[in-house]
Amino acid sequence: MNLKDLKNQLERVKRASKRRSIQLIISLSFTLVSIASMTFLTFAFYTSYINKAKENAIEDNTQIINQISWNLNTYLRNMMGISDSMYYNVIKNLDLTSDTMNKEMDLLYEANRDNLISIACVSQDGALISAAPVATRKPGVDFVDQKWFSETENQIENFYFSTPHVQNMFVSSNYRYYWVVSLGRSVDLNYMGHSRKGILLVDMNYSAIEQMFAKVNESGTGYVYLIDSDGTIIFHPKQKAIYTGLYDENNLVAAEYDDGNYIESFNGQKRAIIVKTVGYTGWKIISVIPTNEITGDYNELNAFLLIIITVTVFLIVFGNIIISKIVTKPVRNLADSLKSIEDGRFNEEDIFIGGSHEIRHLGRTIKSLVSQMQKMMDERVAEQKDKRKSELDALQAQINPHFLYNTLDSVVWMIEAEKYPEAISMITSLASLFRISLSKGNNIITIKDEITHAKNYLAIQKVRYKNRFEATINVDPAIENCITIKLIIQPLIENAIYHAVGELDDDGMIEVNGYEKDGDIFIEVIDNGMGIPPETLENLLKEKSTSKGKGSGIGLWNINQRINLYFKEDYGLKIYSELDEGTKAVIHLPKMTMEEYKGGGNEK
Template identity: 50%
Template structure:
């Protein structure tokens, strides 16, 4: 999980790094706005859903309350019939002298729309009187009926039975009527003596069924059913299917509910259940509304919500793109100007526009660039002067060094009477310095540099009495290229002093100039004693200074190396390869410059 999260974060960072500021602003504004809209919409939708659920529960409670009132009125009418039969007829009749039949029939006729029958039984279950039917069935046993047993055990209390088929009396029409029995314990008077009995009032179940059936909980599938205190079903719109085992109802669980509304899961679906107790009977009205039917009312609202969200998203995208463009266009213009400046376009004008902060940033950058240009010009001028001074110092170090050694040889020759050789040496020295001066230019053709080296070798061969031979060669076209002056002579000087001093006529120095790609290479090779690796490593180290001796301080090679690097950069200069008893090769690497390419360097060092 952590690796997946890290991968997602890495991809987001890569997308953020590669995206433009306009894209980032547009996506950020749109994401924040859409998130806020969705959150607000969901909050309102959920609140509406909760409110709608509460309203549905209140509607169910109102319907159940109305049904309860109707049932209560219906049951009270039955109770009034029972009370009238008991208190006005039974208590005022002595069965030994009079009969209950006439007044019972009159009471039945007055309420025949709601009644099926009225009957009085003795304590042993013998029929005393009944209306409108009198003969009991031969196999009838009233004393074993639930209503009889319940009434006998609840003196002065009323008992309402569950719906059942009236099966006590012979019916000439052979009709089987569903009834709800209201039974009570009564006192019968016979010859002045009091004996127990049971009054039975059979109500038509159709009245209760009609009251419950007329109730409408929901226009999209809700229903209502009636149970007793033990959960036995009194009425259900699909009662026959339940009795046949083809349908199930959660009536036993509903019997444990207090009055109110509940959410339950039954039969693989969620539904809202509302419970209302029917007064003194202990019955309970149960209203059921499937949750799917409640959500059906949200269809149009949900479609409207989705339409508003989608329309708002498109509107936000359009507005955010326009707004981000207004912000990002000036920034992009500044970015393009900065890139052009990085590319070396010194005259680039910075775009200034957009919001206040961006406009202020543009002015600041433009002012900063102007200041930087002046500072860069000053720095370039200072660096040019510094480099010119450094080159002059290095040149000043080389010329006196060679002049001192050469004049020392001329003095020696003069003192020994070798006047012709001294004249030749002085003549070569004059030509040597003529090339060294080069009319003040530090950049000269390679042909002049090699000519300069020939005059130097002429002087040195005379001084060393031809202990060595020397040759200078150049490939075609190389001599027309340009180099800084006085780079070969110090290398030759080093080769003579350290490689040819002890030669006995067999010393050899070779100078070879050639092209190598875009560079010019000048190799100075001698067959002297060579040097160990440690000495070679120190020769070009600017921090290393050899102790002065009769053969010089060894600054020539380092000066040449520094002059080349100061003029052309770190990719050029000297490299030395030497092995003891195998000779030494010093390689000079320069850029191949023709006259046009050498012009900037010539201007740089002009006095």
């Protein structure tokens, strides 16, 4: 497609867009506005709903985190209480050279055995002073090399909480290994008043923490995990998968978060994060809610909204089509009325008046305009009619001098030839001729008068031409009362005489026939003269601006033109001629009586 075609296409679209109907514009505009509003409202509602749901999910998880934080705090406080109790109530008051702490340690252990794996007291050089439950120290294991030992030594004033690890102190039975979180504290050991440093180790049962979190993770949205202040994972529902590298967690970044809510993107997933720090330990409970899990719960809502939207859109489209159709009906009716005016039917009764006030007003205004236009057009037609009459009169004025000149020429010739009776007869006929010609100023006369006129004329001409031709007139009496324009037969007879039979010796023949055919009237003037050459015949009925004397054809044109002006161009004069055979002039007129004509039938 070249640029020109493209332009044409654009132009076509532009034109088509201009032709759009008012109904289309209304229904389209209403539909667009309605759908836009509905989309906006739905979007606003949906966004608000989803945000609220997210807030609720975050709120729920915040509560869960607070609860688990409280539980964990209680648990850790309890563990610290055990440590405090052991230290302040037992170790501080004990001289290790004379007493043991085994009994008190056992009691404490037994009282808390669900949450504890062991309690142990170790000297600063790694010797085991006491442990509960009673166990054999694992051969080859040096406590000093263990992480909890060195870390506790570094935090003399504080508790040390380790990350989960497998307890590696005592000989286990039945292949049993315990995951523990070690709570270590530096203690002063009394040896006969001499104080030496030692470590009191409470190994908490990791399964207690694990169960605490596992319970939370069984239900609800997302999951909760626990890290220490460095981001090392203490508990995670996918702990093992993380350790083996099969799963990844954003724990190192989470360690940097302060308490509060965050949105983070991790491994291409958007997640809502809630952080809560556990007192004493610096551990952080992290709640993770993948945002797609929040919105995933609303698939049913989405389906419901989709149903509502599609039905509503459907209703809007159909509703708008129907409403716009009803609203625009009066306008379309009015447009149809205007179309009939455009087609030329000026009937003010056809103008639609109805519908709303504005459309009724418009209809009445158009009706008034049509009425005024009709009036103006009638006036214009009347003016045209007058003008046409003036033109006819002017044409008539061209005929009369022509005929008069010829007749008087004949009379002059008779008088010169001293043929006074013939001259008298001719002048009498001329007088009769003029009487009909005048016709009280009417241009329309009956066929009967026109024939009489023709007979008078023939009488004059027969005298003049010494009866060198014969003339017969056969007119159907049924058409005698019908009208004709006056002086249209006589010029044809005149032409037949001057250009045909007048030049023959004595066998000239003129025949005038009048009859009705197919509801119209035909009057023929036939001669048996020499005929008219085709090239002349072709131009006979064409307009001539000036008369060029005898045979110029101005008479024939006048006849044809007068008939056309009076009775439209369906009617008129036709000339048929064959060389050496003769000529036939045929006048075609509407069949109309004088009464019909006067009644307005001239427009036939």
